[in-house]
Amino acid sequence: MNDNPFLPALARLAEIRDLATGIKLFRCEFVDKETELHYRPGQFGFLSAIGVGEAPFGLAVSEARSGGLAEFAVQRIGTVTDALHEMQPGDLVGVRGPMGNCFPMDQLKGDDGSGRRIIILGGGIGLAPLRPVIQEILDHRDEYGPLELFCAARSPELLVFREEFAEWSAAPRTTMHVTVDKGNESWTGQVGLITQVLAQVAPSPENAVAITCGPPIMIKFVLKELDRLGFAPEQVIMTLESKMKCGLGKCGRCNVGDQYICQDGPVFRYDQVREFLEAF
Amino acid sequence: MNQEIISRQELSRWLESLLPGYTVIAPVHREDRDVFAVIGSTGEVAWDAGRTANPAKEFFFPASETIVRWRTGPAGLQVEAPLATRPQVLFGARPCDGMALDVLDRLLLADPADPYYKARRDATTVVGWACGGEHPGGGPFEGCFCETVGGGPADRRFLDVLLTRHGDDYAIDAVTEKGRQLLSGAKTEPRDLPAVTPAHAADDIVGAVLRDRPQPVLQMPPPTEWRAQFDAAFWTELAQRCLGCRTCTYDCPVCYCFDVRDRALPDGTIERLRCWDSCQGMQCFAIAGGHNPRPTQAARQRQRYMHKFLYYPEREGVALCVGCGRCVVDCPVNIDIREVIAAIAAGATAAERVPA
Numbered sequence: 076m077n078d079n080p081f082l083p084a085l086a087r088l089a090e091i092r093d094l095a096t097g098i099k100l101f102r103c104e105f106v107d108k109e110t111e112l113h114y115r116p117g118q119f120g121f122l123s124a125i126g127v128g129e130a131p132f133g134l135a136v137s138e139a140r141s142g143g144l145a146e147f148a149v150q151r152i153g154t155v156t157d158a159l160h161e162m163q164p165g166d167l168v169g170v171r172g173p174m175g176n177c178f179p180m181d182q183l184k185g186d187d188g189s190g191r192r193i194i195i196l197g198g199g200i201g202l203a204p205l206r207p208v209i210q211e212i213l214d215h216r217d218e219y220g221p222l223e224l225f226c227a228a229r230s231p232e233l234l235v236f237r238e239e240f241a242e243w244s245a246a247p248r249t250t251m252h253v254t255v256d257k258g259n260e261s262w263t264g265q266v267g268l269i270t271q272v273l274a275q276v277a278p279s280p281e282n283a284v285a286i287t288c289g290p291p292i293m294i295k296f297v298l299k300e301l302d303r304l305g306f307a308p309e310q311v312i313m314t315l316e317s318k319m320k321c322g323l324g325k326c327g328r329c330n331v332g333d334q335y336i337c338q339d340g341p342v343f344r345y346d347q348v349r350e351f352l353e354a355f
Numbered sequence: 356m357n358q359e360i361i362s363r364q365e366l367s368r369w370l371e372s373l374l375p376g377y378t379v380i381a382p383v384h385r386e387d388r389d390v391f392a393v394i395g396s397t398g399e400v401a402w403d404a405g406r407t408a409n410p411a412k413e414f415f416f417p418a419s420e421t422i423v424r425w426r427t428g429p430a431g432l433q434v435e436a437p438l439a440t441r442p443q444v445l446f447g448a449r450p451c452d453g454m455a456l457d458v459l460d461r462l463l464l465a466d467p468a469d470p471y472y473k474a475r476r477d478a479t480t481v482v483g484w485a486c487g488g489e490h491p492g493g494g495p496f497e498g499c500f501c502e503t504v505g506g507g508p509a510d511r512r513f514l515d516v517l518l519t520r521h522g523d524d525y526a527i528d529a530v531t532e533k534g535r536q537l538l539s540g541a542k543t544e545p546r547d548l549p550a551v552t553p554a555h556a557a558d559d560i561v562g563a564v565l566r567d568r569p570q571p572v573l574q575m576p577p578p579t580e581w582r583a584q585f586d587a588a589f590w591t592e593l594a595q596r597c598l599g600c601r602t603c604t605y606d607c608p609v610c611y612c613f614d615v616r617d618r619a620l621p622d623g624t625i626e627r628l629r630c631w632d633s634c635q636g637m638q639c640f641a642i643a644g645g646h647n648p649r650p651t652q653a654a655r656q657r658q659r660y661m662h663k664f665l666y667y668p669e670r671e672g673v674a675l676c677v678g679c680g681r682c683v684v685d686c687p688v689n690i691d692i693r694e695v696i697a698a699i700a701a702g703a704t705a706a707e708r709v710p711a
Contacts, residue, residue, distance in 0.1 A: 079436045080467045081422050081627075125425055125432075126625040128617045130643070153643030167432055291646055318642050320615045320629070325462065325469050327612030328632070328640065330658075333666040351585070 080323050083123045083169025084110050086145060091164055094148055096232040098200055099160055100135065103145040103170050112145055112173060114138055116180065116207035117314055117342045120172025121322055122147050124158035131319045133204030133288075133341070134173060137211045145170050148203035148235060174322040175341050178208050178312065183219060183284060190220030191282050196297055198227045198269055198289025202235050204314050204341075205288050213246050222249045223278055227269035227289070231255050231262045252276060269293060270300045280305040288314045298345060308346035315341050315348070359527040360546045363402065366518070366525055369541040370446060371397045378443040380414050382407050391445075404447060406496045410608030410681065411445055411452045415475045416459070416631075418605075422471060422615070423627035438474040444537065448483040449494065451677040453513035454506045455608035456481065461671040462611065471629075480537045483514035484525070498680025500693055503573040506677055573693055575674065576700040581665040584699050585657070593695070594652035596688045601633035603682035603690070604659070609675050612639075634658050660695050 086103035094100050101122065105112075112120075114134055122145075123129035132147040151160045162168070185191035193212065197205045212219045224243060228234040234255065244251040254265040254272045265272065269289075278285075285306055287297050294313060301311055315336050320326035322337045329336040332351025334343070361369070373379055374396070382404030383392045389404035391411050426433050445452070460476065463469040486494030486508035494508060501507060511517040515534030518525040527543055529535040604610040614632040619625050632639055634655055641647040649655050667675035676692070683691050 079470050081470070082434065082436045083423070085432060085434065123617075126617050126619045128615070129627075150644075156643065169434075291648075316642065317648060318640050320613060320632075323467055323469075324465075325611070325613075326615070326632075327634075327662070330662070330666060332661075333669045 080171070081321065083121065083125075083129065083171045086168050086170045088162055088164050088166050088168060089144055091162065094235040095200075095228070095237075097151040097160075098233070098235055099149055099151075101147050101149060101159065101162075101168070103147070103168055104143075105145075105170070106167070111143070112138070112141070112170075114173035115177030116211050117177035117204060118173040118175050119204070119322075119341060120145055120147070120170055120174060122149070122155075122159065123169030123171075124155050124162070125167065125169055127158040128155045129169065129171070130155045131174070131316070131322060131337070133314065135203040135206050137207040137214065139214060140210050145172070148200055150200045171322065175337055176339065178286065178314075178342050180208075180211060183208075183212070185220060185282070191284055192221045192223065192278065193219060194223045194225070194278050194283060194285040196225040196227075196269060196273065196285065196287040196289070198287075198293040198297075199229065199233055200235060201287075201289035201293070202226055205286065206236060206239075208286065209243060213243065213249075216247055220248070220282075222246070223276070224249065224251045225269055225272060225276075226251070226253045227255065227272070227293070229256045231259055231264075268296075270296045273297065273300050273304070277304060280307070280310060284310050284312060286312045286314075308349055309344055311345040313343060313345060315343060358546055359529075359543045360521065360524045361518075361527055361541055361543045362524050365542045367397045367400070369538075370400070370444075372540055373444055373537070376442060378441055379446060380411065380443060381446040391447075400447070405493060406449065406499070406679065406681070407452075408606075408681070410455060410606065410679065411448055412455065412459075412608050412611075414443065414445060415456065415479065416463075416472055416611060419628055419630045420471060421626045422629050425625040427623055436470065438470060440474055440478055443475070443479045445479055445481045448481050448514065449486055449679070450483060450508060450510035450514065450517075451499070451501045451506050451679045452608060453481055453483050454501070454510065454677045455679070457513040458609045458671075458673055458675060458677060459611060461673065462667075480515045480533050481513075482516040482518065482534070482537070484518040484520065485509040496680055496684075498683030498691070498693070499678055500573050500680065501678035503575050503693075503696065504674045504676050504678045573696060574700060575664070575696060578665050578668060580699050580702070581661060584702075585661070589698060590657040591651075591653040593656045593690065596690055597635065597652050597656055598688060599635050599637060599652055599655070600687060601635045602685050602687065603692075604633040604635055605631060606681040606685045608677055608679055608681070634662070660692075660699075663692075664696070664699075 085106040087106060088101055089104040090102040092100040116137060119131050119133045121129045121131050135148045136146040149156050149159050151157060183193055195205055212222055252272050254267050254269060256268055258266045285301050287294060317329040317336045319329045319337050324335045324338040331348045334348060379394050380391055381394050382389045382401045383399045384401045388408045389401050390409050391407045421437055424435050463472040511528055511530050515531045517528040517530055529538055612632045612634060613629045615629045617627050640649045649658055663675040
């Protein structure tokens with residue numbers, strides 16, 4: 076976007092949408108109309124509340140569906156996100172990106188056109204960086220194998236992108252499981268941990284790949300369950316987050332072993348980081 | 356063999372001549388310590404300085420610096436990134452201070468280069484002097500171990516000019532073109548020094564003293580040894596002594612981890628600052644919401660040493676350490692990085708406590 080990778084591009088909040096309790100979707104339109112954002116599913120960017128700070132967020136929409144806007148799902152959880160949640164459409168923010176690697180979309184297709192089965196497990200706001208993958212698959216449905224989606228949250232009001240679930244589940248060769256840890260009076264769907272649903276459905280590991288993102292505690296137990304179901308570490312892909320200050324491999328904050336989440340990740344195969352995953 | 360020599364007086368005069376055009380950083384006496392500082396006249400230079408208490412890092416990578424500035428003007432919000440471009444000379448650097456720059460260059464100048472570091476690095480010429488030999492400040496110093504990480508007391512590779520004390524004078528080794536150009540105004544004279552070859556005067560002059568160095572050189576264990584100790588109880592034992600004070604990281608010439616913060620000034624200007632951070636602080640790795648992937652001092656101690664001797668070598672080809680020994684002498688509880696290296700080399704286990 077410019078020569079100095081620390082310099083954010085100014086962008087205007089074109090749309091702010093409530094996704095769930097304490098979670099909003101921000102669509103950012105670059106002030107300089109020449110600025111273009113080209114990226115792949117899984118990449119992330121930094122969003123600045125100018126004067127408060129900046130934080131990394133996964134790009135939450137596929138480029139094809141972005142309309143040229145940078146889109147981030149933001150959970151109100153700290154000082155930067157507090158400030159972002161107070162903002163109104165038309166306010167100025169800073170955007171840096173795209174950064175990091177991306178999901179191996181070609182590998183998801185299966186090397187031999189055999190229609191590899193894709194299992195996607197998203198917990199809470201962890202569904203946001205997976206949404207571009209889902210959109211990419213749905214937009215090129217013939218090129219990918221069967222898709223099995225597991226969407227979970229602690230409670231119904233924390234489920235993000237609910238209004239898109241109908242589109243997702245109606246797609247050909249797509250199955251969807253939605254569950255919440257704890258229901259409420261109006262919830263008629265499934266109640267239970269994502270790992271319990273995963274164990275019930277028990278997808279076969281044969282010619283399959285699993286992709287997961289969610290809170291650390293969820294990832295920990297999803298990894299265990301996938302292992303129990305017979306998924307090899309090489310068949311499990313995850314996208315990680317950590318404290319990051321630059322996104323450029325310079326600030327020394329986001330390493331998992333000798334891998335930098337910001338540059339070598341955020342997308343990893345489990346076998347790449349298993350040895351160095353410290354405390355979840 | 357002819358060797359370019361400069362007298363102390365001429366060296367001082369030359370340095371003085373640089374002051375109008377350059378920011379000159381040199382060792383000076385401050386209270387009971389020697390420190391690197393910007394000088395206003397050569398009268399301030401501590402010619403007999405030992406190892407400076409502070410590394411030269413802050414002159415390339417300040418403890419706090421503005422990286423982005425936003426101002427509201429008639430045309431709306433304007434954004435700028437201030438880059439330092441004033442030429443500077445780092446004078447009196449030790450070979451390990453020069454090596455520290457090479458270690459940092461590998462990360463910070465790699466694509467995409469850190470523009471703030473690069474601007475200062477490009478604008479700086481490094482004039483160092485060799486440790487040992489006849490240098491009054493001496494060296495090697497308590498706790499230092501540059502040979503373990505591939506350096507040496509007369510290592511010229513990462514300096515633009517290497518000076519070696521010889522009697523009342525200094526032998527000059529102009530290592531780089533940048534160094535040669537800076538020296539163009541210096542009044543040097545060739546002198547016949549039978550014992551030395553021009554390019555390596557320092558090796559000959561310093562070498563004699565260092566050959567008598569008492570302790571055997573500490574050997575660096577290979578990456579596999581560090582990897583093997585990832586889960587060792589050793590880290591917990593080390594952490595029981597560590598106060599988490601961060602001194603080791605701030606005093607380190609190559610610890611580079613940083614934090615980024617915004618602040619609003621009274622006139623409405625907003626600045627984004629980056630500041631040194633430390634892996635030894637409790638909150639260093641904690642993310643919003645409270646999750647902390649390194650929630651114990653043991654995990655943070657392990658991160659410090661693994662970063663220096665496993666992760667950085669694997670990524671950048673060199674240790675994130677130049678063996679200067681500052682952390683050894685400054686640690687309030689006497690954690691000694693050499694003992695950590697020795698313990699890993701010996702295959703640390705729960706039973707083998709690091710000697711205090």
